Amino acid sequence: xxxxxxxxxxxxxxxxxxxxxxxxxxxxxxxxxxxxxxxxxxxxxxxxxxxxxxxxxxxxxxxxxxxxxxxxxxxxxxxxxxxxxxxxxxxxxxxxxxxxxxxxxxxxxxx
Amino acid sequence: xxxxxxxxxxxxxxxxxxxxxxxxxxxxxxxxxxxxxxxxxxxxxxxxxxxxxxxxxxxxxxxxxxxxxxxxxxxxxxxxxxxxxxxxxxxxxxxxxxxxxxxxxxxxxxxxxxxxxxxxxxxxxxxxxxxxxxxxxxxxxxxxxxxxxxxxxxxxxxxxxxxxxxxxxxxxxxxxxxx
Numbered sequence: 001x002x003x004x005x006x007x008x009x010x011x012x013x014x015x016x017x018x019x020x021x022x023x024x025x026x027x028x029x030x031x032x033x034x035x036x037x038x039x040x041x042x043x044x045x046x047x048x049x050x051x052x053x054x055x056x057x058x059x060x061x062x063x064x065x066x067x068x069x070x071x072x073x074x075x076x077x078x079x080x081x082x083x084x085x086x087x088x089x090x091x092x093x094x095x096x097x098x099x100x101x102x103x104x105x106x107x108x109x110x111x
Numbered sequence: 112x113x114x115x116x117x118x119x120x121x122x123x124x125x126x127x128x129x130x131x132x133x134x135x136x137x138x139x140x141x142x143x144x145x146x147x148x149x150x151x152x153x154x155x156x157x158x159x160x161x162x163x164x165x166x167x168x169x170x171x172x173x174x175x176x177x178x179x180x181x182x183x184x185x186x187x188x189x190x191x192x193x194x195x196x197x198x199x200x201x202x203x204x205x206x207x208x209x210x211x212x213x214x215x216x217x218x219x220x221x222x223x224x225x226x227x228x229x230x231x232x233x234x235x236x237x238x239x240x241x242x243x244x245x246x247x248x249x250x251x252x253x254x255x256x257x258x259x260x261x262x263x264x265x266x267x268x269x270x271x272x273x274x275x276x277x278x279x280x281x282x283x284x285x286x287x288x289x290x
Binding site: 009010011012013014015016017018038039041042044045046048049050051052053054057058061062065087088089090091092093099 | 130133134137140141144145148149151152155156159160163187188191192194195197198199201203204205206207208209210211212232236239257258260262264265266275276277279281283284285287
């Protein structure tokens with residue numbers, strides 16, 4: 001949740017305000033599949049009967065998303081990019097209690 | 112020496128079986144607690160949902176009053192030229208109906224038509240995710256969030272034997288600071 005992730009600017013707009021995109025370096029992506037332990041799954045299952053927010057699953061997805069973005073940024077750094085534009089997120093539940101988080105965007109060079 | 116030949120496999124076996132025993136114990140606990148929790152949900156879940164909606168709405172109104180406007184837009188941001196800083200911000204909430212609400216939804220489903228109770232639950236989760244996006248953007252020092260996208264995904268995939276019935280609402284956008 002920083003403006004700069006390891007020196008790379010990440011935005012979900014097509015352009016970066018105040019900067020010129022000089023070169024596109026292709027699509028970069030990062031994904032992760034994570035799960036909580038069995039004990040958490042049981043307590044969250046019990047909590048779900050009452051309804052409302054499942055706090056531990058919210059935390060799980062937040063951690064996973066940080067990791068997915070970190071992997072995307074690492075790939076962009078490997079290509080020598082300075083920014084990632086038009087970032088999109090996708091979530092899918094592979095099996096019960098395990099979520100796949102996927103982030104992708106276009107790596108660009110700016111000046 | 113003969114007793115070690117019995118004890119070592121027993122110890123190794125019980126260590127290997129431990130997660131499955133925990134799973135079984137959890138299943139038993141769930142099965143035992145379920146009727147009581149369902150009765151408890153019958154009495155309290157409606158009020159909890161109303162409290163949640165009231166809390167989100169009051170935070171939204173107080174933030175809007177302090178800023179003078181709603182910081183979220185779905186526009187691309189091309190309408191302002193004085194943007195100095197930008198960066199991605201996001202907020203996600205996993206939100207589910209209580210099983211009592213699911214039961215009401217199931218009965219509604221038999222009759223057909225709109226299922227108002229489930230719509231209310233998902234709308235509450237979505238309002239909460241959008242409010243957290245506003246709060247994240249403000250706490251990171253951004254003035255506005257442009258190009259907001261809202262994504263809803265099912266946490267209980269079809270076919271999986273999941274006890275959890277919930278959706279994840281995920282809101283993201285680009286935070287901008289005006290110079």
